[in-house]
Amino acid sequence: MNEHNTAETKSVTIMLPAGRLPLDLLRTVDDLAERFRLKLYLSTLQNLRVMGIPVEKFDEVKAELAGVGATFKGPGRFPLPRICVGKADCKLGLVDTAALSSHIMERFGSRSNVKPKIKIALAGCPASCSGALLTDIGVLATRAGYDIYAGGKGGPQPRVGRRIVRQADEAKVLEVIEKLVDFHDARTGSKQRMGKLLDDPEFPFAEAV
Ligand code: SF4
Known part of the structure; x- marks a missing residue:
């Protein structure tokens, strides 16, 4: 499924190796979701898509996720099994x-x-x-x-x-x-x-x- 961004919001997909969701990442995602009213989707490839991120908060959200070790799906990356x-x-x-x-x-x-x-x-x-x-x-x-x-x-x-x-x-x-x-x-x-x-x-x- 292609990611659907709007003029006001964007999404980002966090790679979850072996489908595992580390607890510190889970806590950070939960906190961000509460603060910015984000939606979460577990993809069929076992990754976590964070949706509805306000455009002006996008870099801040990504930086917080990266701070607890998140890596993001992107073009050219080797596919996680x-x-x-x-x-x-x-x-x-x-x-x-x-x-x-x-x-x-x-x-x-x-x-x-x-x-x-x-x-x-x-x-x-x-x-x-x-x-x-x-x-x-x-x-x-x-x-x-x-x-x-x-x-x-x-x-x-x-x-x-x-x-x-x-x-x-x-x-x-x-x-x-x-x-x-x-x-x-x-x-x-x-x-x-x-x-x-x-x-x-x-x-x-x-x-x-
Ligand atoms: S493929 Fe086999 S080992 Fe894996 S979850 Fe299914 S039953 Fe269990």
Whole structure:
């Protein structure tokens, strides 16, 4: 969803790694929301959109949020993975999805000029509560290792991703993500979903059956 700004108000989206909302950030958001009558929206990508910020208070609000460690969504940033709650808080969980998300962001978070429209989702078991199969890059834990899917999407014409790797370890997951993002970058003008690239003759992965 595109952000809707008006002549009087603006919005900003706070990135929430692994979908976690730190308490000091929560307290600051609550305080700002009370003071300026802001609206809050938890996005489908597990980020927090702060809406209705008076234009003249925008810089002040952002500075207060940044003061408690908030980082903001912006063009060209590497996409934060959407994750399920994972092993620590789900009895079906096979892996620590928050840790995997953190390792992905440690490796790729500093990349800039990432072309728009690719998303990443991580699931801690085949139930895939985070929609890994319906995401451009989906990583799903199984008892035998990670399966990786590419090209899934939702929207008006949903598509299940193609499984391209089976039984991977974490090092392989990082390697595959890098190849997919590099390929997307090389083949994309301004923006593109990964699914459009699956039938490119040079797509770097065959279907893993
Ligand atoms: S995908 Fe599996 S581990 Fe993750 S929340 Fe759903 S059931 Fe639990």
